[in-house]
Amino acid sequence: MKALVAVKRVVDANVKVRVKPDNSGVDLTNVKMSINPFDEIAVEEAVRLKEKGTVSEIVVVSIGPKESQEQIRSAMALGADRGILVEADDNQLGALEVAKILKGVVEQEQPQLILLGKQAIDDDSNQVGQMLGALLNAGQGTFASEVKVEGDKVQVTREIDGGLQTVELNLPAIITTDLRLNEPRYAALPNIMKARKKPLDTKTPADFGVTSTTNLKTVKVEPPAERKAGVQVKSVDELVDKLKNEAKVI
Numbered sequence: 001m002k003a004l005v006a007v008k009r010v011v012d013a014n015v016k017v018r019v020k021p022d023n024s025g026v027d028l029t030n031v032k033m034s035i036n037p038f039d040e041i042a043v044e045e046a047v048r049l050k051e052k053g054t055v056s057e058i059v060v061v062s063i064g065p066k067e068s069q070e071q072i073r074s075a076m077a078l079g080a081d082r083g084i085l086v087e088a089d090d091n092q093l094g095a096l097e098v099a100k101i102l103k104g105v106v107e108q109e110q111p112q113l114i115l116l117g118k119q120a121i122d123d124d125s126n127q128v129g130q131m132l133g134a135l136l137n138a139g140q141g142t143f144a145s146e147v148k149v150e151g152d153k154v155q156v157t158r159e160i161d162g163g164l165q166t167v168e169l170n171l172p173a174i175i176t177t178d179l180r181l182n183e184p185r186y187a188a189l190p191n192i193m194k195a196r197k198k199p200l201d202t203k204t205p206a207d208f209g210v211t212s213t214t215n216l217k218t219v220k221v222e223p224p225a226e227r228k229a230g231v232q233v234k235s236v237d238e239l240v241d242k243l244k245n246e247a248k249v250i
């Protein structure tokens with residue numbers, strides 16, 4: 001069966017982001033960009049399913065600027081077979097537009113498994129997988145920590161408040177990955193070289209019938225408040241006194 005994995009180009013998780021001086025967004029100049037970490041987990045899961053013989057082809061899709069090719073190539077170095085870049089201005093697209101484009105890709109590619117991250121770490125929106133499920137009228141197993149494909153069904157164990165829930169979905173199904181699903185491998189150098197030769201198609205949103213832009217406007221982006229310096233106390237008595245009389249928390 002075919003697996004489609006959606007990978008988003010985001011600021012690398014180890015980068016300390018800077019907000020632009022006019023508070024219009026995050027400054028991306030000379031910032032290291034990577035595959036969204038949850039999407040890397042989605043790629044890894046697809047690769048493991050291919051290694052088991054369940055999946056025969058892995059297609060990765062990314063919607064974003066031309067540079068998103070780098071993330072598609074990284075996914076190919078991890079084991080994906082083929083890539084689709086839907087070239088678009090990220091700022092013009094919201095979760096719904098991304099989901100509509102992905103719906104077009106699914107209709108074209110007809111995958112049985114559609115894997116996404118549970119959320120993109122740049123906007124923490126956690127919407128695309130669910131919207132795609134609704135648009136395709138397909139079952140969805142979100143926040144997956146275990147995936148078992150059996151025949152034309154998939155069992156997804158989900159991380160929910162206070163425990164785990166297992167759901168069974170008919171294929172084709174949407175799965176969004178949580179952190180504990182797997183630990184992605186590092187790409188080996190020969191695979192990075194091989195990835196350069198794998199097929200990568202470039203498309204536009206209009207190719208999938210999407211011409212609308214987002215209704216969402218970012219009003220302001222602010223960095224978190226600076227943490228105030230702490231004080232050192234000499235004794236437990238002094239700590240209790242400060243908590244009682246200064247912080248007034250006890």
Ligand code: AMP
Binds near residue numbers: 095098116120123
């Ligand atoms: P979000 O709902 O924006 O937090 O994103 C959830 C998941 O949807 C991500 O982890 C990706 O798998 C997928 N996704 C979101 N935006 C894009 C994009 N521009 N290109 C490809 N996949 C995306």
